[in-house]
Amino acid sequence: MKIQYPHHRPVSYEVAGARRFGPDEVLLAGHDDLTQTTDWAETGYQVAPFLSNDAFQTFMSGVQALFQSFFQKAGISMPEEAALDQYHQLTHFDDVQHLAIVNQAKLLENKKFPIPVRLLEERVSELCRVPVKAHNPHNNEQVFHFRIIRPQRNDNNPLHRDVWLPEYHDAINIYVPVCGSNTLSSLTLVPGSHQWREAMVERTIQGAKVGEVQFNVPAVTDARASLELIRPDPKTNEVLVFSPYLVHGGAINFNEDVTRISLEMRFWRSF
Secondary structure (H helix, E strand, O other): OEEEOOOOOEEEOOEEOOEEEOOOOOHHHHOOOOOOOOOOOOOOEEEEEOOOHHHHHHHHHHHHHHHHHHHHHHOOOOOOOOOHHHHHHHOOOOHHHHHHHHOOOOOEEHHHOOOOHHHHHHHHHHHHOOOEEOOOOOOOOOEEEEEEEOOOOOOOOOOEOHHHOHHHOOOEEEEEEEEOOOOOOOOOEOOOHHHOOHHHEEEEOOOOEEOOEEOOOOOEEEEOOOOOOEOOOOOOOEEEEEOOOOOEOOOOOOOOOOOEEEEEEEEEEOO
16 A cells, blocks of 8 residues: 655555455444534634633643553653654664554543543534534443554554544544644545545455554555545644544654654544
């Protein structure tokens, strides 16, 4: 699979396993489209201001404290004022140490969130123009996680649609930069692809395996449409809200010496 990144040469990755084009249907058409009443319904994403300054500072302080606890539990030294964008130096580019942190930074219960989750629910509800909650009705999970992408490493997942896993149907996603997120590293997506027919995209039948790394979600392996990736690049205290039906992922970090860490979380309609 060859990907053309904005302002970069094409990058290829090899995905193992059987693959196929999907049925001739728009998956979103039969689901709850939380972009439907917005003015960004056509593209499937928006970058917008996020929280009040006080709430965001509390959030960032809480994130620093969480990572301090991740490092401590992994038995890795982390100075109290260490910059998170130097994560790769703190873990010495060691894959075992990295995995020890990653395993703690995913599927965190919402009760551990640094600020009241209702503040995020209220903001995302404003942006979607429908009430939402950070509660998955398909499996009752209430979780968030941090994505950690070291520079010049294959830490990113391949291109995919979250909704190839049924538990992510009907949701809306957010991406919030914590550190190191810029035009060389931020999440990539294909605008408008949430409305593509499944027959336009070839994907692995099972979760993708890239090299020695196994992913839960299937990966894009080909397309009958142009995979024109963009990097929306939200800034400090901005949020990227996007449909999980969009083709996205594959967000290689092209920075030389900066780790990208982002908050990722999902919301569903609150009835």
